[in-house]
Amino acid sequence: MQKSEVTIRAIAPYEELPMDLLLLADPSEEMIRSYIYQARIYVAEKEDRLIGVYVITLEEPGRPEIRNLAVAADFQGQGLGKLLLQHAIARARENGASGLMIGTGNSSVGQLYLYQKMGFEIVAIRKDYFTTHYQEPIYENGIACKHMLVLEMAL
Template sequence: MAGIYVDWGGHKLKLTWMEEVMPERELITSVHAFCFHEGQLLMVNLNDRGWDFPGGHIETGETVEACVCREVMEEAYVMGDCTLLGAIEVNHEENPLWNPSSPYPEVGYQVFYRMDITEFLPFDAAFESSERMLIRPEEAAHYHKGWQKGFDEIMETALRVRGLSIRKLQPQETPPYDLLLLADPSRELVNAYIAEGECYIAEEQNDSIGVFVMVPLTNGTVEIKNIAVREDKQGHGIGRKLLQEAIEIAKSNGYKSIEIGTGNSSIDQLALYQKCGFRISDIIKDFFVQYYDEVIMENGIQCKDMILLRMEI
């Protein structure tokens, strides 16, 4: 959206909704969730400001998604699957009352997720809220006393994004080659590492839109051999969601580190992997020249070298 100006307690701020953006962690001031169940929106009655969306501040050592899951649990007593929507940039550069000693950055971000609720727990009201309810999404502005124009765009994004389910490919199922070959054009190599590892499929309403394959290595390390998102679904935070799921699977299986590789020409993938916490660990020169029959071009660059990245977990 184009930036809008608001008055928060006498402070003139510029707010800009940025879809699919995940800011640097130190610039995030709060994390919030639009939670849905069977087409209805969940609202919580907060003790200090009335009906609102669950959300709050990141605690020390907490990831952004872990924060939103905790806040939703504390305020609404529900669990679910999260999908990144984007962030509101909160800009104080034109605020004459801006205090440089403020604990918040001059340009900060409020991150928003969609949560598709999978479980309702007994509502104990032990934290910051007194009640919860489900409403029609179009009723949100009626209940939320601080509703602003930017929330309309977030709601539009949330209604457009469906929750993901990620499951392991069953032995009797055919691998989703249409997805796997997006990341690796060699069917022979794809078949080889699927046989060695485990393939996971991301689905929306039983429609396969993403995939990743994990292969165990030695010394407590597992490698993501293939990760891909269907072309019409790219740019919606799904790749990040797949990576996060792969990391959680690796942790739950007792691995100590996780590796992933990509080509020197894969600029977007290199950026995403590093934003998710991976660091470049090695370069295998001429890997794609040696093992692939056809020349691979991407972003106007010939893909020659394998860039390996690693994360300690």
């Protein structure tokens, strides 16, 4: 996907949350609402259609965390996830961050590939995170999603 075809912008406080997109990356609306109001939300648009989103929070000073990153199903595999990550990295650098964090499930093989290819490194494993924090079991790629892998990129 060409960068020129897509606009990435912060959503305004009065705009409706793109919950349908957010739920693609986090299947619990309750969990999303636990972090969304302390976060900065960016959306990707193509021809006035929302096609991607990422949510970034500042849990630790100087180390923002991408809490949600999702691409509409019909735009997956076209490089939009990479564009969103590049945008998040640029914003973090502009704000003087020393590192950027992102977490994903042990079963999220495509995401793990992308994040590591982009320069993120696994720094921690939160054992049983998904089985503890989510009521319904999560499966991806035929694998039970149990643990959160935390990755960080030094900036």
